Amino acid sequence: MEVAQNIENGTSNHSNHNSSHKHKHKHKHKSDKKSSHHSKHKKRDKDRDRHRESSSKSNGDSGSPRKSEAVAAAVEVAAEVKIERRSLSPVKKMEVDDSEDDRPLSSRIQVKKNYDSDSEDDKPLIHRKPPPPTTSQKRKSNHSSDDSDSDSKPLRKKSKKQVKKPTSQSPSPKKKKPKKEEEEVWKWWEEEPRDDGVKWNFLEHKGPVFAAKYEKLPKSVHFKYDGKVVKLSEDAEEVAGFYSRFIEHEYTTKEKFNENFFKDWRRTMTADEKKTITDLRKCDFREINEYFKLKSEERKSMSKEEKLCQKEENERIAEEFGICVLDGHKEKIGNFRIEPPGLFRGRGDHPKMGMLKKRIFPEDVIINCSKDAVVPKPPESHRWKEVRHDNTVTWLACWIENVQGQTKYVMLNPTSRLKGEKDWLKYEKARELAKHIHKIRENYKNDFKSKEMRVRQRAVALYFIDKLALRAGNEKDEDQADTVGCCSLRVEHIELFDEKDGQESVVTFDFLGKDSIRYFNQVTVEKRVFKNLKLFMESKKPGDDLFDRLNTQILNKHLNDLLSGLTAKVFRTYNASHTLQEQLDELTPVNGSVNEKVLAYNRANRAVAVLCNHQRAVPKSHEKSMENLVTKIQQKKDDVKKVKKELKGLSRGSKDHEKKSAQLRRTEEQLKKLEMTKTDKDEGKEIALGTSKLNYLDPRISIAWCKKHDVPIEKVYNKTLRAKFRWAIDMADKKYRFD
DNA sequence: CCTGACGACTCAGAAATTTTCGA
DNA sequence: ATCGAAAATTTCTGAGTCGTCAG
Structure with missing residues (x-):
């Protein structure tokens, strides 16, 4: 199948990233500037009434009942616990009452449990290694061992603590060794943290694997236009093939998808084809679709040997290209295969759905490795766009994707040190928040009463983020699906009820969040929050920003002042854990x-x-x-x-x-x-x-x-x-x- | 200070693939 | 033991967050 790095020679046609407008037009029109710069596309105005159509998923349907049962069940199980947050139909109180509410969750838990009596502190030494460096502080220190590390240059480090092999004479009754087929595990977490900013000292890899080159359809497979067989040029045929794979998918019922596809498809056509093929509705892709189905059937029904053979081939490729050497250790790469060409599938109502995602060639790819490493060899008669040696980043290769103009990266697998260490750090940060959460909650509650509107908005937003685990909510371009998070909530996304279902001060949320997943929730909020919300909504139109004096930068800046390294997403991690x-x-x-x-x-x-x-x-x-x-x-x-x-x-x-x-x-x-x-x-x-x-x-x-x-x-x-x-x-x- | 561009990295659900289940 | 279905896992790549830099 995919012959590893096999690319046809034509360097010709991958040149332009036609549509990649790099410039984003951010704009969040705060009410006060509204009129001023309308030159840029105003998304809000245009989208205002659009939200709420369902997106592919379940989210669409009517209303609360959807997930309410499951949720209710889960919540019920949780009994009177405080997690009622997402309960839907019956309004659950977010705070049981003020007094209770004012206690940090963490303390509440203490009360009910007595496990904590297990005061720890007798952890084996090894377990109490210093947490990883906090973003910007070196923590060279204690610890003996070989420690030449630090700035000692790249060169394959003389195996630092090399893998502790669980040689398992296991005299210690301690934990069972994970043994199994685990080939050597690099216990990076027992090492000294590195200097900040530098991600590695040595990095070597073989470069990414490119998509197999296009195989023309057999002569017997026809594309028809207006009932008549039309022979397509290779390029147009390939793209037609992409569409044909979708014809039974919901995507092709969407106008935008068809429109975008057709436009991009025509670009790949010859002048003649362009002349003939002018209406997508007259195109018949069924034979092509059948053909691909047949092919996949064939693959499924291959004999055992063939399958095995293929598997081995795949493993061989993974072995060669799926692994890199980082600071003397082999590490798995996450995505070493470059994304094949195809049609862009946005989530939800993406304005660019159906656009052609072009084939990537080595000439599009930047390679990153260390200076003293063997530079990966580009496929025959190709060259890399660039080879650089930047050890302040973790990616091994990158390219720019043409539909949205974003950079795509080849990075390491989650088992790698680079990812694992970061993950660890994330949880340590969340635990740090745990220690300060009480204070922080107090702080934002005080801010509910602030004279400054922006402070109040900040406080209420933070309250939502903390209590409902909302995402921060950056501003978005209008060439992306219209979805929101906390800071980008609009008036139309919430509804206030002085009284509902026997509860007071009820707020309902209904908006599309990340991936156009619907967020629907009904919660009781503090009086002060409720009043503030009313205030924020005063004389605004449905499409106006709820928090017009706030954005994620402001919020995160504030959080960082409260606790170094604190950002909105830490609350999600904290509350989840x-x-x-x-x-x-x-x-x-x-x-x-x-x-x-x-x-x-x-x-x-x-x-x-x-x-x-x-x-x-x-x-x-x-x-x-x-x-x-x-x-x-x-x-x-x-x-x-x-x-x-x-x-x-x-x-x-x-x-x-x-x-x-x-x-x-x-x-x-x-x-x-x-x-x-x-x-x-x-x-x-x-x-x-x-x-x-x-x-x-x-x-x-x-x-x-x-x-x-x-x-x-x-x-x-x-x-x-x-x-x-x-x-x-x-x-x-x-x-x-x-x- | 704010604002936009943009770079890099985390986090998301669907779809594809593999493994397990259960007549 | 077998075979198809269902469940579990893996892959894929899109969609967020957040930092930095320049003006």
Whole structure:
């Protein structure tokens, strides 16, 4: 298949990135400037009434009910916990009452739990390594070992602490070694942190893998225009092929998609083709589509040997191109394959959907590696756009994509030091926030009363970010989908109710967030917040900014003043991790079975996903698999009955009796498990757990929980996750607290 | 100080692929 | 043990956040 770096010679046609307007027209028209510069496209005006159409996903449909059930269920489980944030239909109070509310979440948790009695502090030394450097402070210091490091130049470092091989004579009863096929693990977390700014001293790799070159369609596969077969030039045919893959997809029902595609397609046509093909509706791509389907069928039904052969070939490529050497260690690369050409698929209502994403050639690619490394060889008769040696960045290669004009990077895999260290740092920052959250909350609550409007807006925005885990909300271009975050909320996105569903001061949110995922929520807010919101909305039009004196820079500047390194997103991380810990404390059945514990874990995880509004389309198979489960459960119930009956017939104490009762226990256990699965599944059908697990939950919380409750880590983290969080697995003991 | 351009990195859900499940 | 379906995992690449620099 993809012949690694095989590119046809034509350097010709990849030249221009036609449309890449680099200049963004940011504009957030604050009410006061509104009239002034209208030259730039005003998105708000134009988009104002548009929001709310559904985007591909579920988000569209009517209203609250959508995810309410699952959410309600999850929340219910959470009992009277404070996480009610996302509850929908019945208004849940965000704050139980002032007094309660004023206590930082962290302290609330203390009250209910007494685990914390486990004062830690007796962690093995190794576990208390200094946290990674905080953005800008060196922390050379203690620690002996070979430490020539620092500025010692590139040159493959003389293996610093090289991999501690778990030679496992394991005299120490300590934790089990992860052994397995794990080839040497670089325990970077046991090393001294590096100097700030410098990301590596030595970097060598083979360059990215390019997309396989285009293969022409067989003669027998026809494209038809207006019923007649039209032979397309190679370029036009390739692009027609891209579209043909979509013809059964919802995308092709969207006008914008078709319009953008057709425009770009025509650009690839010869003059003759342009003349003939003038109406997309008269184009018939069905044969091409069939052809591709056939091809993929063929691939699926290949013989075992062929598949194996292919697999090996892939592995060979991954081995050669998927790995780099960084400071003396082999590290996996995340995306070493360059994105193949195709049609741009935006999310939601993207103005550029359907545009042609061009093929990338080596001449488009900048390579980054160290000066003393072997520079990767470009594919035959090609050359790189540039080779540079910048060790203040982490990417190995980059190119500019033509649709949006953004730079795309080749970077390392999450298991790498570069990514892992950063991740660790992120959670440490969130824990730091945990220590100051009380003060910060006090601070913004005071600001509710400020005389300065911008301070009040800042405070209310921060309140939302903290309580609802909203994203910061940068301004966006009008050539992107119209989505918002906290700072970019518009008046039309919220509604105020002095009284609703028996609650006072209710705010409903309804907007499209990142990836055009709908955020719908109804919450009770503090009186002062409510009043402020009313004030902010006064005499504004629906399309005006709610926080017209605020943007993310201002907000983050303020946060940075409160706590160095603090930004809006840290709140999301903090609240997510904090919620997980709190929920685990709350929900874990200490004497339950492993299955029950895992269910509790998933519920805790789900509470976080709900908080962060991580959604997914309900799997199409959901309905059916629920039915299957119901059937199975019924069967199992019958089984239990049967076994019980049989048991009765046996004399107590007899061997048979013992056996039977063991069987009964087994069967009951199975039934229980099935029922749990069912609940779990139904509650989670439209909630995506993955994102929070991967990006928001301090892995040490989960690991500590596993260790404490004797749950195998595999129940919670699959192989990939375990690899990504190896640092945490190594570091956290059962007493770890995020707080 | 603010504003825009832009660079680099994190985080997102869908789709593709692989593995597991369960008649 | 087998085979198709379902579940789990992996890949893919788009969409955010946030910092910096120049004017």
